[in-house]
Amino acid sequence: MTPDEYERASRVLLQDYLLQASPQQRHIYVARRNYDDSPELLAWLAARxxxxxxxxxxxxxxxGAAWFAQYADAGDVPAHEREAYALARSIEQRxxxxxxxDHGLAFDPASGPGASPHDYPExxxxxxxxxxxxxAITGPQAVDPFAEAIEGAFDDGLPFAVAQQLHDLAAVVQPDRGPALGDAAAGEVDIWAEVTPxxxxxxxxxADPGWPLLETFLRQASPQECHQLMLFADTSTLSDALQWLLDQPTLAASSALALYWNLGASWYVPFATIEDVPESHRYTAGVLRRIEQRLADDAYVGHGLGFDLARNRPRFPACWPGREVLRAIPAPMWQPRPGQIVDESDEVDFITGLPEDIAEALANARA
Incomplete structure (x- = not known):
């Protein structure tokens, strides 16, 4: 199966599920799904x-309706936000x-754990x-998508049986991916996060036309801004920036540890040596070893920043059930570091972890 065939097959699987799903199940899916993934499926559902x-x-x-209120019209919206903006406006009109x-579901935008009209007051x-x-919509059925019973039966908004089918499809494309993980097994990481790291x-x-802009930003960025990158950055677009930061003695130790886990360190435990790692991930394995060594050597500083796997939700699981351990992760890498726990800021681009203006300028420089 090619990646394109997987995309089509997974879309059919999800559409078939949502077509027969109850209103409550659809509500859970929309609440818990990853909004970075399959935007065309959201648009399909919103059109029904x-x-x-x-x-x-x-x-x-x-x-992100509250975020989009800052734009007078579509022409003001940055390119990377236009798809979500157009879908939000379409939903608004409909x-x-x-x-x-009206199936009797209740929902109050101003309360609950998700986005609300009170976001971005500045x-x-x-x-x-x-x-x-x-x-608020009042109705006889108040569905809490994050209730304990739902936590134990759904993964990324999908019943475990459907999530397993989706995983099995992906395994054909990525045969070395880990086992399907529920929230409890994955340490509160939904199924979207358990692909090959x-x-x-x-x-x-x-060779990067955006590097001068990135380097200028990185040299003046605050420790918290650098930490945001290590926690949330998309490595496919910021590989150089992340490695540049790792080489800086002014980087916070907690920031290096955050990147270590977000690169999927636990995926590498079946490989005794770097040479045993699949070639696609061998270079990254070397970077992970360097992070371990530099942290052991106290090569980084504190800046008062903390990191705790129990509070900082990594993009990739801290534990992969069923993987043979031939090289265990060193004990110090598991230990919490005291200090300020930096949460994901609403003021940064959700894909790159950069401030919104820097992310837009970088996209323009690379266009």
């Missing part, structure tokens, strides 16, 4: 008139037109959000 209005409203806010169904509103989009590439700053 049988979608419950409460679910549509939750999707609207989850897409909702105001009364297109969506932004200048250039396009007001209609009051109806902020109004990312890789770093040898530094090639001279």
């Amino acid at each position: 008139s049988d979608l419950d209005r409460a679910t549509a409203l939750m999707m609207y806010w989850s897409l 909702y105001l037109d009364g297109v969506y169904a 932004l200048t509103v250039r396009r007001a959000i209609p009051e109806r989009m902020k109004t 990312p890789t770093l590439l040898p530094m090639a700053t001279a």
